[in-house]
Amino acid sequence: xxxFGRNPSAPAGGVNxxxxxxxxxxxxxxxxxxxxxAEGDLNKGESVCIxxxxxxxxxxxxxxxxxxxxxxxxxxxxATGAFGL
Amino acid sequence: MPLxxxxxxxxxxxxxxxPGMTEEDRANILQAKKYQDYMTMGMESCLAKTAIAGIGxxxxxxxxxxxxxxxxxxxxxxxxxxxxxxxxxxxxxxMGRGMWRSGKxxxxxxxxxxxxxxxxxxxxxRNDMVNPVAAGFVAGGILARNSGPxxxxxxxxxxxxxxxxxxxxxxxxPAEYVHMPPVIECY
Numbered sequence: 001x002x003x004f005g006r007n008p009s010a011p012a013g014g015v016n017x018x019x020x021x022x023x024x025x026x027x028x029x030x031x032x033x034x035x036x037x038a039e040g041d042l043n044k045g046e047s048v049c050i051x052x053x054x055x056x057x058x059x060x061x062x063x064x065x066x067x068x069x070x071x072x073x074x075x076x077x078x079a080t081g082a083f084g085l
Numbered sequence: 086m087p088l089x090x091x092x093x094x095x096x097x098x099x100x101x102x103x104p105g106m107t108e109e110d111r112a113n114i115l116q117a118k119k120y121q122d123y124m125t126m127g128m129e130s131c132l133a134k135t136a137i138a139g140i141g142x143x144x145x146x147x148x149x150x151x152x153x154x155x156x157x158x159x160x161x162x163x164x165x166x167x168x169x170x171x172x173x174x175x176x177x178x179x180m181g182r183g184m185w186r187s188g189k190x191x192x193x194x195x196x197x198x199x200x201x202x203x204x205x206x207x208x209x210x211r212n213d214m215v216n217p218v219a220a221g222f223v224a225g226g227i228l229a230r231n232s233g234p235x236x237x238x239x240x241x242x243x244x245x246x247x248x249x250x251x252x253x254x255x256x257x258x259p260a261e262y263v264h265m266p267p268v269i270e271c272y
Contacts, residue, residue: 032210034212043206043212044129044207045206045211049210
């Protein structure tokens with residue numbers, strides 16, 4: 001379930017892209033896709049929701065990253081692992 | 086090579102090619118896929134949905150009007166000074182005018198409802214029963230705008246109820262499958 005290949009890459013700058021992608025999929029799927037459906041295609045509402053969810057996730061991630069960097073440089077790489085989910 | 090029991094997601098640029106294609110075709114395939122994705126996106130856009138609903142409504146309105154023109158009664162004294170051919174042409178022209186008028190009406194209703202529902206759904210980013218009911222209310226209100234405020238309210242409520250009924254039917258639970266035992270033939 002990874003778009004970055006089968007081997008987990010070493011965390012670059014404290015962000016693990018595999019786990020981030022996993023987090024995006026879990027949160028946006030839970031929020032946007034209803035449990036009652038009759039077809040495999042995405043509705044208009046669902047596709048709009050997923051677009052917004054991913055964009056918001058990246059925004060939030062960026063802001064959190066900036067805050068952490070400003071708080072403490074060296075400690076950030078240790079703490080970001082927890083926030084990168 | 087896709088692994089079994091795992092979602093087929095690959096690193097960008099390393100997706101497996103369709104059978105019979107080589108690496109040089111990858112750029113062409115990607116470009117064709119890009120245009121196909123644009124096509125799909127266009128088809129699912131609100132404008133396209135409005136247009137399709139409008140054209141479909143027009144067709145249905147014209148068809149119903151054509152069917153109902155066979156019940157129209159004619160006054161024989163109305164066109165008595167024309168010969169048979171002219172009378173026939175006149176009757177067909179009346180039918181055409183009726184089809185056009187009725188088609189326009191149904192087309193307006195369909196386009197209005199579909200467009201408003203698509204906009205509401207895009208705004209709310211959710212797909213549930215609220216969208217068709219609200220769209221029906223607004224569309225009914227707009228269609229009945231010349232009947233004063235109570236008329237518009239009543240028209241909106243009526244269309245909302247009608248649209249709710251239709252969508253409840255469209256979203257009903259699909260029937261359970263009856264599982265038949267597999268047929269085993271022994272000789």
